[in-house]
Amino acid sequence: EADIYQTPRYLVIGTGKKIxxxxxxxxxxxxxxxxxxxxxxxxxxxxxxxxVNSTEKGDLSSESTVSRIRTEHFPLTLxxxxxxxxxxxxxxxxxxGSYEQYFGPGTRLTVT
Amino acid sequence: xxxxxxxxxxxxxxxGAIASLNCTYSDRGSQSFFWYRQYSGKSPELIxxxxxxxxxxxxxxTAQLNKASQYVSLLIRDSQPSDSAxxxxxxxxxxxxxxxxFGKGNQVVVIP
Numbered sequence: 748e749a750d751i752y753q754t755p756r757y758l759v760i761g762t763g764k765k766i767x768x769x770x771x772x773x774x775x776x777x778x779x780x781x782x783x784x785x786x787x788x789x790x791x792x793x794x795x796x797x798x799v800n801s802t803e804k805g806d807l808s809s810e811s812t813v814s815r816i817r818t819e820h821f822p823l824t825l826x827x828x829x830x831x832x833x834x835x836x837x838x839x840x841x842x843x844g845s846y847e848q849y850f851g852p853g854t855r856l857t858v859t
Numbered sequence: 860x861x862x863x864x865x866x867x868x869x870x871x872x873x874x875g876a877i878a879s880l881n882c883t884y885s886d887r888g889s890q891s892f893f894w895y896r897q898y899s900g901k902s903p904e905l906i907x908x909x910x911x912x913x914x915x916x917x918x919x920x921t922a923q924l925n926k927a928s929q930y931v932s933l934l935i936r937d938s939q940p941s942d943s944a945x946x947x948x949x950x951x952x953x954x955x956x957x958x959x960x961f962g963k964g965n966q967v968v969v970i971p
Contacts, residue, residue: 789863790903790947790961805958837902846891846951848959850902 750774753838753851761859766825768854770838779821780839780848783807790837796821797843828858862886863950865962873970878935880965882948885929891951892924892931896944897964903947907933938969 751772760766770779777798782790792805794813802813810832812824821840825832838851864883872878880894891910895903909915909922909931921934931950935942945964 787963789963792958795958846959847893847905847908848949849905850895853902 751838751840751849751851753836753854755854756852757855757857759857759859760828762827762829764828766828766856768823768825768836768838768856770821770823770851771819772821772838772840772849772851773819774840774842774849775818776840776842776849777818778841778843779815780841781805781811781813781821781823782837782839784835784837784853793836794823828856830858832856832858862960863948863962865948865965867965869966869968871968871970872938874938874940876938878938878942878967878969880933880935880946880948880967881930882932882950882962883930884948884950884960886950886960887926887929889926889929889950892922893949893951893959894920894922894931894933895947895949895961896942897947898944935967938967940969940971943967943969 754769780795781793784790791807793807796802796815836854839848841848862885894907896906897903907920907922909924912924912926915922919936923932945966947964948962949959
């Protein structure tokens, strides 16, 4: 079982607030990912990281930022929350050389 | 054309029967193929992966890959109510790219 954690699990917040979603993994995986998923829809890649100080934008990255200062930690920040950000956010990781991604439990975000 | 297509609607199967799910992909150079199970409100859980043409069996699950026809399928034998979930197909692209493309998923309902 993968050891990957996300906090908070649920968040309700007002429009315009700054939000940081936390993701940590204890497996030493070098690659980490953030996905957004709406009910019944595909996972959309927001950001990914190949290692410390290495981040890349995905398909839905324009309104968020990430950082990778430590191998185990990959936080996602929304500078100004909007109702369109209401969704489930999933963090995943994998070890280089393996294509198998493991997901955290997710953060369900509601912006009012 | 989407990268990964899972077009079937919800699949209802009686307990003990075989559930069959299909997935097609557009990138002929794809190298790795995954099936994830996602229970309602939960994060995806990796259940099968396959890299080579043919069949791969793991317990009650069998993944089948046909690269020439660009499809991958998942069979669930002796379906149990606990198999009721959405099954996501994911495809890994060409060498040097770490991103997986996910389909929308197929919902399976096992009827006791």
